[in-house]
Every structure is written in structure tokens, then in C-alpha cells.
Amino acid sequence: MTRRTALEPLTGLVVDRDGERRARPELFDELLAEPQTRILPLWRGRSLVTAGDGAASLDLIEPDRQTTALVRVYLGRVVETGTPVIAVTLTDAAAAELEPDESRWAGLREAGAVLDERDYALFVEAVAITNWHESHTHCPRCGTPTVVEQGGWVRRCFVDGNEVFPRTDPAIIVRVLDDAGRILLGSNAMWENNRWSILAGFVEPGESFEAAVIREVHEESGVVCTAPRYLGSQPWPFPASVMIGFEARAVAQGDVPTTPDGHEILALRWFSRDELWAERDDLKLPGGSSIAHAIITEWYGGPLDQPPPAEGHRAA
Numbered sequence: 001m002t003r004r005t006a007l008e009p010l011t012g013l014v015v016d017r018d019g020e021r022r023a024r025p026e027l028f029d030e031l032l033a034e035p036q037t038r039i040l041p042l043w044r045g046r047s048l049v050t051a052g053d054g055a056a057s058l059d060l061i062e063p064d065r066q067t068t069a070l071v072r073v074y075l076g077r078v079v080e081t082g083t084p085v086i087a088v089t090l091t092d093a094a095a096a097e098l099e100p101d102e103s104r105w106a107g108l109r110e111a112g113a114v115l116d117e118r119d120y121a122l123f124v125e126a127v128a129i130t131n132w133h134e135s136h137t138h139c140p141r142c143g144t145p146t147v148v149e150q151g152g153w154v155r156r157c158f159v160d161g162n163e164v165f166p167r168t169d170p171a172i173i174v175r176v177l178d179d180a181g182r183i184l185l186g187s188n189a190m191w192e193n194n195r196w197s198i199l200a201g202f203v204e205p206g207e208s209f210e211a212a213v214i215r216e217v218h219e220e221s222g223v224v225c226t227a228p229r230y231l232g233s234q235p236w237p238f239p240a241s242v243m244i245g246f247e248a249r250a251v252a253q254g255d256v257p258t259t260p261d262g263h264e265i266l267a268l269r270w271f272s273r274d275e276l277w278a279e280r281d282d283l284k285l286p287g288g289s290s291i292a293h294a295i296i297t298e299w300y301g302g303p304l305d306q307p308p309p310a311e312g313h314r315a316a
């Protein structure tokens, strides 16, 4: 089972989140009594990963090896096997006790590109929901510490009954093209030298994704674009985002001038496919597990480490 790229259509779920079961009062006792159940241990955002030949897999452990958990979340069942999986966050001491043999603690950014679809889905779900628990421990109304309910998917305040649900912060990421089909790439102030990617930014309250695309592109580049078209999305729990991918077209014709905002974006450039190929040794582009990589690759028409396919063999 290989993991699809972020832009391939979702053909089915690999993890059934089993939302109905979350409400059962004895949920964790029931799950831990099932011999099939596995634990996905998390320690400081990392999990146990065994690396092999260009691939890697999560080490899901048996419940009897579970030690003191800070937070438990029922992630759901693996569709293919029916295996229920519980994510547990561990203290430093508990993590040290696990003492993996072949595996080691690895982060999602590091392991994401080499995990298969099932393990990637479990890891990203576990990191996203436990990040939320870490930063939402108190009631936003009255400040009382909240308790975890619904298998880890709700926190409740016992003073005022307020239920707090997990949140995800949407961010748009956009491939802007000019009338010659060139792609607009920017170099971010926080990145190393000569690293380029497509533009991105958070959706603001009360804003549609499409409006956010047009606003962000204008703010970061001065380019007026139109007709945002949805491409695909990717959860990005660093710490709590989902990236929503778009393509948009510059309104102006010819060589569209660009103005970097000078804060987030320091340099901007339109690249043809041939330029991207010719300058490949000098350009650093987004890593293979990111939607930015998938969006650029789809425009390029093939793998970025090979010459661009001839026109007519491209998607658009």
C-alpha cells in the first residue's frame, strides 16, 4: 500500500474514525479488552517508527505495554483489518521505559514521506488531535481546567458545562499562473537561501477560501489573480492547520510585475518549466510529503528530478 500524493482523489478511507462509538461510557475499557487493539504511542509529537528500505512503518504496540498516559484518544479502526487504534501521549519517563528495539522516536515531518497511507493517516490524526489537547486544557469561558470526554474528541468544563471541540485552522496554498503558464514562486523570509515555494496564508474569520486566495496573493506579491480553482487538501498539524490547495490565474497579461511584501516574502519570480529544470541545482523546492510539492509537480507534469515533459503530455 503506497501513500497517494495530496492531490489524488480520495478513493476511500483507510481509517474509519468510528464516531458513534466515541460516546460509549466504557469505551476505553472495551477497547483495551479487545485483543486486536493497538496503541500508537506519542512522545513530544513523535512516534515509534521502524525504517526500512526507503519506507518506514509505525510500531503500534500492544495494550499491555502501555504505560501511564497523559491523554488517550480513540483514533478509530483501520478499515482493512478492523484494528482499533488508541493514541496515547507519554511522559518522558514512560517514553524512556518503552525502550524500542528496532524502532526509534521520529516526527511526522521526518517520517511522513516514507510511511504508507494507513500509517500516515494514523500519525497525522494522532498528532493533530493531541496538539489540540496540549494547547486547550482550560475552559475558554471561565478558565477552569476541562476534562476529556467522547474518546478524546471533546473537553468539557464542569463549572459551566461548556463543551470545547477540536479546532483546525484553514490555510490556503495557491499555484498562481501567468498567461504563458509560468508559475509564481516566492522565497520566504524564514527559509534558507534560494528555497522557493508557492504562496500560502491563513484564512481569516468570515472569509471564504477563494477570497483568502485572492487576498493573500495580492498581499504577498502585489499580483491580482482570479478564478481560484480547488485542487486538493492536506492536514498540516504544525500545530493545527489544514492546507487547502488552489490554482489561480493572474489577471494582467504578459510579464506581470510582482512586489514582495518584504516581511513574509522577500523575493518572487515567474518560472517556466524549462527554467525550473535548468536551475534545479540552485533551487530548493518543497519536500516530497507536502501539498506544495504535489501542486508544483502536477503543474510541471512529472517528477521534478527529470526534464519537463513536452507540451501535450501535460495535465494543463
Ligand SMILES: [Zn+2]
Residues within 6 Å of the ligand: 139, 140, 141, 142, 143, 144, 157, 158, 159, 160, 161, 162
Ligand atoms: Zn467553564
